[in-house]
Amino acid sequence: MNKSIFITGCSTGIGLDVALGLKARGYQVFASARKPSDVLRLKELGLQACQLDLDDSESIQQGVEWLLEQTDNSLYALFNNGAYGQPGAVEDLSREVLRQQFETNLFGWLELTNLLIPVMRRQGHGRIIQNSSVLGLITMKYRGAYNASKFALEGLTDTLRQELHGSGIHVSLIEPGPITSDFRKNAYAKFKENINTLGSAHQATYEVVEKRLAAQPDSRKKDPFTLGPEAVLKRVIHALEAKRPKARYYVTFPTYLFAYLRRLLSANMLDVVLRKVSEGENK
Template sequence: MRRNILITGCSSGIGRHCALTLAKRQDWRVFASARKTEDVEKLQKDGLSDALQLDLDSPTSIHSAMETVLAQTGGCLDALFNNGAYGQPGAVEDLSRDALRAQFESNVFGTQELTNTAIAIMRKDGGGRIIQNSSVLGFVCLKYRGAYNASKYALEALSDTMRLELAGTNIHIALIEPGPIVSAFRQNAATHFHRQIDTDTSAHHDAYVRMQEAWSKGASMPFALEPKAVYKNLLHALNARRPKLRYRVTIPTIAFWYLKRLLPCAWLDNILTRV
C-alpha cells in the first residue's frame, strides 16, 4: 500500500522537484501544495493530480487543505514535508514589525499550525514522519538575512522541542539543512525586499545597491546544488527505520556546522561577515 505525504511550497525549486520525483515511486501518494491557484493547476498538469491549494498565512486554508487530504486518504497521513517558506532580506534595523510578522506567519506560525494538525492525525495512527526543511541559516547567521535567520532558528528550536515531547510515539522529526540550492528563492526574496525595505533612507543603502546589482546579474551562488540533493535526504528521512535528526546538505552547511563548534564566536563572526 502507498503511504501518503503532504508537501508544502511546491510551486518551484525543492518542493516541486521532491513532489514530482517522489510521485514517480510506487510507495508514496503525493499531495503537493502551493499558495497560488495557478501554481496548483500547473502541478496538476505536470501529473500531480492530488495537488491542492494551501496558504500558510491562512488558518482557514491550512485546515481546509488538511481536510481535503484526509477525505481522499480515509483519514490517514503518513508524512509531512514542511518545505514552504520565503526569505525577507534587509538589515534588521530596517525591518518593520509588519515585515517580521509576515516572515514568521509563513515560515513559523503557519508551518507549526499545519504540523500540530498532522501530529494529532499521526498520534491516532500510531506514528508518522515530519520532515522540516530548515537551512544552514538555522544555526549560523548572515547579515541582511535577519528575518529569515530568526525564522529558521525558531523552526529548529520547535523541531528539537517536539522531538523530545514526541519521544516514544513513533512520530519522527527530522531537519534538513540545505546550503545554497538552485531555485527561485532569490527572485522571490528580491520581490519581498522591494516591497518592505526603504533603501533610499537606509544606512545600508550602498550594501543594498550591491545586493540588487547581484540579483539583476543573476550572480551564481558558490557551492549551490540542484534540488535533487535535498530529495536524496528527504527519501532517507521518509524510509529509514531510524531517520537522522539532521541532514546537512552542501559544503557550506557541513563546514559551518563544524566551524561553529570549533571556533571562538569572534572568529566565526569574522568569517560570516565576509560571506
C-alpha cells in the same frame, strides 16, 4: 508502497522536485501551493494538489480537510517546505515585515503540523520533515528576518522531536545550503516591497545587494557549492524510509563547513568568518 505524504511549497524548486521524485518512487504525493495557477500546473504534472496559503488559518484548515478526505483520515508523512527569504538589515525591518516572515516560515508550519499530529498519533506512526537552512545554524548579514525564522524553527522542531519520542512519530530537519531554485527571485521581490533603502545607514550596501538579487544567474557558470534540488530529495527519502531517521540532514558543502566552524570557533571568530563571506558576496 502506498505511503502518503503532504508537501507544502511545491510551485518550484525543492518542493516541486521532491513531490515529483517521491511520486516516481511510489509515494502517494499530495502537493500544495499558494497560487491557483501553480496548483493547476501541479495537477497537469500528474500530482494531486490543493491550494494552501500558510499565512491563512482558514486556508490551512481547508487544505487539511481536503487532504484527509483523500487519504481516509490517515497520513504517513508531512514535509514542511513552503517559505521565503526577506532581505534587509535588522534595523530596517518593521515589526509587520518580521511578522510576515514568521507567519509563512514558522506559524503556518506550526498550525499545519499540529493539525496533522493527532492523525499520526492515532495510527501510531508518522514522519515530520522540516526544511530548514544552513541559516538556522549560522547567521548572515542582511538576512536577519530569515535567520530568525529558521533559528526559531530549529528550536521548535528539536522540542517537538523530544515531545514525540515514543509516539512512533519521527521528526527530522533538512539543512540545505545553496540550492538551485527561485529563492533569490522571490527574495528580491520582498526586498523591493518591504525595505526602504533611502536614508538607511546601509543604503550603499543595499545598492550592491539589489544588483545581486536582480541579476540573472549565468547558466554557463557553475557554482561548485550550489546543488540541484535532487540533493534535498535524497535526504528526504532517507528521513522517510530509515528505521531510525537522523535528527538533522546536512545538504551542500557550506552547511557541513559552517556547522563544523560553529562548534570549533568562538562566537567572535565565527563573526569574523561570516562577515568576510558577506563582504565577498556584496562587493
